Amino acid sequence: MTDKKNLLTPGEKAPISGQAREVGRRGWQPSKTEVTLVKGKRVPSTSSSGRKLQIIDPTVHKRKSNTNSRLEQIFARRL
Template sequence: MAKKLTPGTPAPESGQYKVPGSKTEVTAVKGKPLPPTPKAGQGYKLVDPTKHKPKGK
């Protein structure tokens, strides 16, 4: 299982991140900080990574 990412942590990859046990889902960009969670002590888990097409193909 992937480790829980805390708010303010730079997203390791672009995609949809979910707060486990809630309906909260956010879109994050690789390298940008994850937003605050609804409640203290919560974190994010990557649920749907972005699928990139290589440039020039």
């Protein structure tokens, strides 16, 4: 069973980006279909009324490698 605060209803804005799976009214009976959510975009409709979406795989953004070298340059100037 899932935590109700992790369930998204169709039409609301997605709080984070990632993969989501459709679940039943109380957060169980997951479907095999996954959808991609984009942060700030509306959550798509589900196959039937009363069902919600649960984020199962949040997107992880990696920082660019040149950001670290830029920080090293800044700290090297301070020494």
